[in-house]
Amino acid sequence: MGDERPGVFYGLMALGAGFLLWGSYWGLFLAPRETYMGDVQRIMYVHVPTAWNAMLALTYSFVCALAFLMKGGWKWDNRLEAAMEVGIAFCALLCVQGSIWAKPTWGVWWDWDPRLTTMAVLVFAFSGILALRRFVDDPVKRAVWSSVACIVAYVDVPIVYFSVKWWNSLHQVQSTPQTVSSPFHWPLRINAFGVLFLMIGLIGLRSRVAGLRLQGELAPPLPERPAAPLLAPKAQGGAR
Amino acid sequence: MQLLAALHKELLLQWRTKAQLLAIFIFGASSLLLFSFAVGPDSSALRQHAAGFLWLGLMLSSTLTLAESFQSEMEQRALEGLLLLPAGARALYYGKAISNWTQLTLLGIGLIPLMVVLYDTPMPRPFALLGVIMAGAAGLSAPGTLYAAMTSQARAKQTLLPLLLFPLVVPVLLSAVKATSLLILGDPMGQVRDWVLLLLCFDAIHWSLCGFLFDRVVED
Amino acid sequence: MRGSTLAVEGDAICRRYGRRWALVDVTFAVPTGAVFVVAGRNGSGKSTLLRVLSTAIRADRGTARMAGHDVRTHPQEVRRQVAILSHHSYLYEALTALENLQVAARFLGKSAERTALLPLLEEVGLAERADDPPLTFSAGMRKRLALARVLLQDAPVVLLDEPYGQLDPPGFRLVDHLLGLFRERGTTALVATHLLDRAAALCDQGMVLEQGRVSWTGRAADLPTQSGLAAAGLPEGD
Numbered sequence A: 001m002g003d004e005r006p007g008v009f010y011g012l013m014a015l016g017a018g019f020l021l022w023g024s025y026w027g028l029f030l031a032p033r034e035t036y037m038g039d040v041q042r043i044m045y046v047h048v049p050t051a052w053n054a055m056l057a058l059t060y061s062f063v064c065a066l067a068f069l070m071k072g073g074w075k076w077d078n079r080l081e082a083a084m085e086v087g088i089a090f091c092a093l094l095c096v097q098g099s100i101w102a103k104p105t106w107g108v109w110w111d112w113d114p115r116l117t118t119m120a121v122l123v124f125a126f127s128g129i130l131a132l133r134r135f136v137d138d139p140v141k142r143a144v145w146s147s148v149a150c151i152v153a154y155v156d157v158p159i160v161y162f163s164v165k166w167w168n169s170l171h172q173v174q175s176t177p178q179t180v181s182s183p184f185h186w187p188l189r190i191n192a193f194g195v196l197f198l199m200i201g202l203i204g205l206r207s208r209v210a211g212l213r214l215q216g217e218l219a220p221p222l223p224e225r226p227a228a229p230l231l232a233p234k235a236q237g238g239a240r
Numbered sequence B: 001m002q003l004l005a006a007l008h009k010e011l012l013l014q015w016r017t018k019a020q021l022l023a024i025f026i027f028g029a030s031s032l033l034l035f036s037f038a039v040g041p042d043s044s045a046l047r048q049h050a051a052g053f054l055w056l057g058l059m060l061s062s063t064l065t066l067a068e069s070f071q072s073e074m075e076q077r078a079l080e081g082l083l084l085l086p087a088g089a090r091a092l093y094y095g096k097a098i099s100n101w102t103q104l105t106l107l108g109i110g111l112i113p114l115m116v117v118l119y120d121t122p123m124p125r126p127f128a129l130l131g132v133i134m135a136g137a138a139g140l141s142a143p144g145t146l147y148a149a150m151t152s153q154a155r156a157k158q159t160l161l162p163l164l165l166f167p168l169v170v171p172v173l174l175s176a177v178k179a180t181s182l183l184i185l186g187d188p189m190g191q192v193r194d195w196v197l198l199l200l201c202f203d204a205i206h207w208s209l210c211g212f213l214f215d216r217v218v219e220d
Numbered sequence C: 001m002r003g004s005t006l007a008v009e010g011d012a013i014c015r016r017y018g019r020r021w022a023l024v025d026v027t028f029a030v031p032t033g034a035v036f037v038v039a040g041r042n043g044s045g046k047s048t049l050l051r052v053l054s055t056a057i058r059a060d061r062g063t064a065r066m067a068g069h070d071v072r073t074h075p076q077e078v079r080r081q082v083a084i085l086s087h088h089s090y091l092y093e094a095l096t097a098l099e100n101l102q103v104a105a106r107f108l109g110k111s112a113e114r115t116a117l118l119p120l121l122e123e124v125g126l127a128e129r130a131d132d133p134p135l136t137f138s139a140g141m142r143k144r145l146a147l148a149r150v151l152l153q154d155a156p157v158v159l160l161d162e163p164y165g166q167l168d169p170p171g172f173r174l175v176d177h178l179l180g181l182f183r184e185r186g187t188t189a190l191v192a193t194h195l196l197d198r199a200a201a202l203c204d205q206g207m208v209l210e211q212g213r214v215s216w217t218g219r220a221a222d223l224p225t226q227s228g229l230a231a232a233g234l235p236e237g238d
Helices: A006-030 A039-071 A074-106 A114-134 A139-169 A182-217 B002-016 B018-039 B043-048 B050-075 B078-083 B089-119 B126-151 B157-168 B170-185 B192-218 C046-053 C075-081 C097-108 C114-123 C139-153 C169-185 C196-202 C220-226
Strands: C006-017 C020-031 C035-040 C061-066 C082-085 C157-161 C188-192 C205-210 C213-219
Touching: A006 A039, A006 A182, A039 A074, A039 A114, A039 A139, A039 A182, A074 A114, A074 A139, A074 A182, A114 A139, A114 B157, A139 B126, A139 B157, A139 B170, A139 B192, B002 B018, B002 B089, B002 C097, B018 B043, B018 B050, B018 B089, B043 B050, B043 B089, B043 B170, B050 B078, B050 B089, B050 B126, B050 B157, B050 B170, B078 B089, B078 B192, B078 C097, B089 B126, B089 B192, B126 B157, B126 B170, B126 B192, B157 B170, B170 B192, C006 C046, C006 C188, C020 C046, C020 C061, C020 C188, C020 C205, C020 C213, C035 C046, C035 C169, C035 C196, C035 C220, C046 C061, C046 C082, C046 C157, C046 C188, C075 C082, C082 C139, C097 C114, C097 C139, C114 C139, C139 C169, C169 C188, C169 C196, C196 C220, C205 C220, C213 C220
Parallel strands: C035 C188, C035 C205, C082 C157, C157 C188
Antiparallel strands: C006 C020, C006 C061, C205 C213
């Protein structure tokens, strides 16, 4: 991802936008009204796909981090940077959507829902890693350290989720719906694919930008040449 | 043998720089004081949230402790010198992490009397509280040592370390605060054990993972 | 190791820092027991080369073999065979001179007793300051303490980066004496310096680095006259 021509990614983003328009139209105007929450529930058609793809982006960044540390190769670092940025953007968007949902539903902007709270923590955790990248000048150190930090942060995700869930369970007075009934499936799926294509396109393009920037930071590659034969040791002498 | 050598070095450095620990303790103590000013002279509210203030104070102090622990390693590149001897990177990590853990535990123990006085908290189970302090300090120390090694070599090190560390140790904060609060204020449903288990789970994962990754951070 | 012919072999070593190549295709060989000078102007890559050979940093291309071990694939084995005197002193400012040596001794599995380490400090002229921290030392004294640390390692290959830097005339004689000691023991020494006459007198062979490339190799005795560096105005020693 990032090595292909940019047209592929623009195409994917256009396809994703198309799916989103279709799915959102279906969800806003055609899907039935939810019994308890009414029209406010329709935000689910972007909220849930955003959630799925946010975690997918961060999972991909984890895979890229592992690949870089185990195999090397600058493409993995470029993809890591892109996936983290897109993942953070989606997580932040998720938190905003969650607030938009929470205010009319429960009268508060933030209700400490374990999933959303975990996402908020991830926004800060991965933003810290992006900040680390800005403050390290050496490209190799930057790539290695952000891979290490990404692995540590990602491994922490389930622990953060469970700790917030237990912490919140002592206070929770409301809960989000756990299951989605069938009339809502199709717009949800269409939007999920829409966001997925959009995400892949964004990561691909951003990865290309990271690669181009890296080229400007590194010395141009030396021309390949056969290794010079080792110098024959000269006769000892000269010194004491 | 290498781990013992690393521990010996850390103890020696800690002893030589003990004035720093005192300064960090004073910082932690002043944080507790500032929290009570922020809340106001409401004894009941202060007692209710005493555990939170204690652990926030400890977390803020931990960034100073962790950053200082690598100051001596980076001044004259002493850490690189040890790696070239060769000293095992893993031994160096665990020596440093154990040293940081000890300092944070001592800091936590030192802040408890202050918490009792300022927030009027009871102390029915002091040894259990010591256990929670140790488990929580371990949770701060493991990832903190790894990140301190990174950020000590980067620009804006004072900003980067808390930026990287604090989101990661949210489970430590939640578990330690909950466990401490239950120990201080009462635990009718016996939940302390669950929170301590979560803390120990965090510790186990990060003490192994961060030790495993340390050599990638300090080697070229 | 001490039985093999070549102690140090550089094979097309390349290393970059950001946009700049600091070493380009550096190839050379040093026989076991030789004292080899690496000369060159500031920024020519001498320190970078020594750091690559010591495994403090990695080569981007090419490799080197130190005492038969490849620096890329077996860095830990290389480190057991190599001691480096670097620009950085590798000292803990808060610990005393003796304690600094004790820390190193413990990691090396050697005796950390005062009686075992004081002779090293005597050798470098710091016995009277054994219980003082490097924080109170001059730059020359720190260099002496770093030399003591190198002696402690007793490695078959020693890399000395500007050993004469910051030293006074007695310090110069100390380094000369140590180079003689290395020769007696059969220790292979690489010395990065721009004191050409001194290098010519004390070393066997040498090379000149210019902008990261090897521009001259030959007998150390020919360094001041044939390498072109003296004409460029490099100092010719004490």
